[in-house]
Amino acid sequence: MAGEVIEIKNLVKRFGDFTAVNGISLSIKENEIFGILGPNGAGKTTTINMMLGLIIPTEGTIIVDGYNINKNPAVIKEKMGLMTQETVVDGDLTAQQNLEIFAELYGMKGKDKEDAIDYALDEADLTNFRNAKAGSFSGGMQRRLNLVKSMLHSPKILVLDEPTTGLDVQNRVSMWDRIRKLNKSGVTIILTTQYLEEADSLCNRIAIIDHGQLKAIGTPGELKRMVSEGNIIDISLRFEDIEKGEKVIKQKLKMDCKVVADRISINAGKEDVKTLSAIIAALEKEKIPIIAASMHLPTLDDVFISLTGGTIRDELGEQKSNASKVMWRR
């Protein structure tokens, strides 16, 4: 790990009365895979759009590879690539034409351009389909074309906005391999994802953002140790028993716990498995049926619960149901 490739200081973005990003400062090191986690609407995409120069920050500075984004946006754009959540290719154009347009927009000419396109088509296993319309490709082929398109100008930094959302298991695993391979070749990768296990296995460091603020930053290990040095106990109960169960654990056992939907999460610290038996015994004594119980080392899911007060999926679900309400109203 060398020096810092991106430095963000006191970044603020307001849209009217709404503050989407509220004073975020962080730095991203050269050649790391850096994850940005947070529920929808937390400010991830706004932060990324500011790094890419797509929107102008209300306050704060972003320095990319020594250049200030407000002063040298063009230089920075040459250094950065983006693959969005949605697959973006021109379906009416051939794979070759799709790549040509972007190569030319990045100022490539002649043999450089042709070499870059040949290499990209090869990387995406699309050499045999270069003259077929991208609209006729399968989802996986389009995604691969999208990835090599965003890598065409060999950016130093590649931003991947939920790169695996909507992919099946095989395609997801092969996408992870591609990401690791790119990183090995020297590309710094910034990744947002809603899959915590994906962030856990891919990222060197992770920033957790909620309500436009940076809640925590560190390696997955550091983040987990923040929650607990030891174990976490999860008890699942019937929904109507949750309140009663929480009372038992807090008052009778004098243990600290958090309720997440139908689950009680207890920080057991360095205690051993006996604690789990004690909790189960206490609940049975009160005739509260237990659906499931487990004891495990903290995961990023636990980190997320302790920092944002909900699981990443709860919040996603909430967002989605709000969105559908809005649609009905129209």
Place this chain on the structure above:
Amino acid sequence: MSNIITSTLGKAYILYKRDMLIFKSNLRANIVRTVLFPLIILIFFSNIGAVAHNVPVGVVNMANNANSYKFVQSLYATSSDGLFKVVSIPSMSQGMSEVNSGTVSLLLVINPTVGTSSESTGILAYYSSPDASTVEGILPTISAVASEFYSGLGSRSIVPINAQPQTPNTEFAPTLTSGLSTNYEDFLVGGVIALVAVFGTLFGGGFTLITDKQLGNLKALLITPLNRSSVMLGKTIYTLTLSVISTLLVIVISLFFGTTILMGLVGVVWIFILVLMLTLGFTGISLIMASRVKKPEIYAIFTQTIALPLWFLSGAFFPAASMPTWMRVISTVNPMTYAVDGIRDVMITGSYPLSTALPQIGILALFAVIMLGLAIKLFKVQIA
């Protein structure tokens, strides 16, 4: 500075090339879409013929005898049906100038000799060709009224004179300034060219900008080193190309329908100049709206609300002279009117002197400058 200009032009060209490649990849559908509308309009409207309503009819009573007086009274009475309205005009020369300016569609001249001798030519009816189909619709009615008073004349009671005046009357030799060509189809073509150009414009660059925005392509393009001017310029050139293509297609179709362009190839050049000036103005409108609207549906509603009324008020279907005053006012400030008038002069009058061309093109140029100026000020590149 010159570096920025070269790079802006270069990037605009790449964006233009992309839009054209997409256009080409759907070539057949795009051509059918462009051709379908003018085809339908020409097939239907040129066969239907306009229904006359309150057609202004001027009467010059040179005879001034009892019979002619009764005839005019009877005309007034018949006009209450709403088919035409009668205006009394004192002199022949004033009557002719009103026909030529379109204030009246038909001028009836009652000569003193009418009905007095068997060599009488009857009542002369002057009209100019843009009004031909309208006038031909009301002539039988007027003819019927006339035959009540001038029975001896039979079918010659009304002598229509339009294209080539028969036996020029020595005293009142009518010279029609417009109207060598006489059918409604020819009249319509000018309006259809203007409409297809404007619709092509609204569904050209502006529309692709919205779909680019919706599909995420705009975001993908904007993360490359690309500025706002390149996007605007690229979309503008693309739009102009589309309007040239669609104008060419409409001209070819109308030639198949038997329309002629009296000014020939020079006329085609004039038509393209008029269409491009008109298109530039509407490109400005479409860019502003496309950059601020998120959904193609909403964009389509806005643009149609603007374009359709402007089209109807441009005299594309019927002469501006037949509109009520409030519509005529809108028609005079409507840039499309000047393009339609100009195209029509080129195609069916056969002369487009600079004294007509410069003011018309000037107005269109002013419209273009204002709209593009507003676009430069109001155009926003938003990613969502």
